[in-house]
Amino acid sequence: MRSSVPLAWAAALLGGGAALLVTVPPARSARERAAAACAELVRAESDVREIMALRAGLPEWTRRRPSDAALAPSVSAALGAAGLSASVLSSLTVNDPAAGESDAPAARRRATLALTSLTLPELGRFLRAWREREPDWVIASLDIGPEPDRTRPRRSAAPGVAEDLPLRAMIGLEALFMNNAGGLR
Amino acid sequence: MNGVSSSPSWPAERFYWSVVEAPGWGRCGPLPEGVRAVFEEDAPLPGDELHAVGAPLGDGRLLVCAARRAELGALESGPDSLVPAAIPPELGARVSPERLNLLVGAFEPARFRRARQRRHLLAAAALLACAALVSVGAVRRERHWSRLAEDRVRRTADVLAGVVPGGRPELVPAELARARQVNRWCAGQAPAPDAAPILAALLKAWPVGVACKPQALTISGFAIGCSVAVEGDPALFLGALTPPAGWRLEEPRLHTAGSVTRLTISMRPAPGAPR
Numbered sequence: 001m002r003s004s005v006p007l008a009w010a011a012a013l014l015g016g017g018a019a020l021l022v023t024v025p026p027a028r029s030a031r032e033r034a035a036a037a038c039a040e041l042v043r044a045e046s047d048v049r050e051i052m053a054l055r056a057g058l059p060e061w062t063r064r065r066p067s068d069a070a071l072a073p074s075v076s077a078a079l080g081a082a083g084l085s086a087s088v089l090s091s092l093t094v095n096d097p098a099a100g101e102s103d104a105p106a107a108r109r110r111a112t113l114a115l116t117s118l119t120l121p122e123l124g125r126f127l128r129a130w131r132e133r134e135p136d137w138v139i140a141s142l143d144i145g146p147e148p149d150r151t152r153p154r155r156s157a158a159p160g161v162a163e164d165l166p167l168r169a170m171i172g173l174e175a176l177f178m179n180n181a182g183g184l185r
Numbered sequence: 186m187n188g189v190s191s192s193p194s195w196p197a198e199r200f201y202w203s204v205v206e207a208p209g210w211g212r213c214g215p216l217p218e219g220v221r222a223v224f225e226e227d228a229p230l231p232g233d234e235l236h237a238v239g240a241p242l243g244d245g246r247l248l249v250c251a252a253r254r255a256e257l258g259a260l261e262s263g264p265d266s267l268v269p270a271a272i273p274p275e276l277g278a279r280v281s282p283e284r285l286n287l288l289v290g291a292f293e294p295a296r297f298r299r300a301r302q303r304r305h306l307l308a309a310a311a312l313l314a315c316a317a318l319v320s321v322g323a324v325r326r327e328r329h330w331s332r333l334a335e336d337r338v339r340r341t342a343d344v345l346a347g348v349v350p351g352g353r354p355e356l357v358p359a360e361l362a363r364a365r366q367v368n369r370w371c372a373g374q375a376p377a378p379d380a381a382p383i384l385a386a387l388l389k390a391w392p393v394g395v396a397c398k399p400q401a402l403t404i405s406g407f408a409i410g411c412s413v414a415v416e417g418d419p420a421l422f423l424g425a426l427t428p429p430a431g432w433r434l435e436e437p438r439l440h441t442a443g444s445v446t447r448l449t450i451s452m453r454p455a456p457g458a459p460r
Contacts, residue, residue: 020320022320030326030328038337040338055364141403143404
């Protein structure tokens with residue numbers, strides 16, 4: 001019986017210590033993991049709120065995606081829709097985004113369209129057709145003048161009315177697109 | 186000797202007495218080994234025949250009281266304690282005889298020893314039980330916190346699912362920085378103003394009742410320029426020309442050659458006008 005007391009204490013200390021050693025450290029690390037996960041959630045919610053607010057604050061044009069389609073078929077289609085023959089298209093020049101813009105969140109693409117031998121009403125029809133078909137490509141500039149080699153009207157018109165005078169029109173087109181890399185998800 | 190009492194006292198003559206130096210020792214009861222050796226030098230009997238206890242005198246000395254082991258072992262009634270009835274006056278010790286209980290150590294009553302052992306066992310069991318309870322609590326908390334962490338990780342992924350690929354939290358700072366950069370950049374950008382409505386507005390305001398010959402027309406969202414040849418007085422044309430809404434007419438330039446006046450007209454957006 002005398003030796004049972006130290007044995008009992010040794011067993012209690014060893015058993016209790018071992019039990020605490022096995023269970024308490026995992027509990028503490030689990031608590032730390034839970035605290036970190038809670039903090040992460042709070043931070044994520046705050047970040048997401050800010051990201052959503054930033055995205056919501058972007059202008060409407062940032063929803064546009066660059067079209068991979070070439071511009072020439074669109075021009076031909078607009079000419080057709082305006083009742084014009086393809087021969088009025090004198091030139092079409094599409095400029096790639098300037099160097100350095102490819103890294104920017106958005107890029108401005110420009111194109112210059114030269115139409116010849118068309119009247120003012122025909123130009124108006126083309127512009128209407130273009131705006132309906134390609135709203136992302138804005139008509140940024142218009143440069144209209146009489147055709148250099150044809151100063152006489154196609155058909156007689158009332159004095160002061162220039163609608164039948166053959167015109168040359170340089171149309172500057174511009175589109176602002178979000179780059180894929182800089183665009184919104 | 187009082188054999189029937191549970192706390193008998195023996196006369197002082199039945200004991201062996203001594204006073205030894207024991208500096209630093211302040212407890213009553215069995216002698217420490219070092220003091221016991223000193224006492225045995227004075228004892229008239231071999232040390233293994235005596236059972237000695239001591240009581241500190243308070244001046245670094247220890248009053249030692251011993252009895253024969255054989256006599257102590259012969260106590261039949263199992264008393265609770267055994268103390269001397271008095272302390273020999275020649276020792277000059279001012280200690281209560283009650284402090285010199287001989288029934289300690291090897292002669293401790295069995296029931297006392299058993300009770301003490303029982304208390305020890307109970308205390309050890311209580312300690313073990315407490316440790317077990319703490320361990321069970323720790324296991325339960327570990328499960329709770331693990332579930333909580335899993336839930337929060339899942340909720341974090343759900344929150345981030347539509348914002349970053351795979352809902353991975355480590356991608357959030359980069360996405361946030363990118364969103365800020367895009368926002369800043371886009372705030373300074375705007376699509377070019379549409380020139381077609383400006384042309385329509387200009388044609389609508391064009392003075393059709395005045396003879397003129399337009400030479401060139403340049404339109405953008407920021408300026409309208411036109412060159413017109415007018416036969417005769419250009420004031421008629423200029424008086425009839427009104428700029429489209431939101432535009433203002435700048436001072437025209439005139440070049441007259443004979444009867445034809447060439448007008449260079451420039452218009453700018455009016456301040457504060459929407460474009």
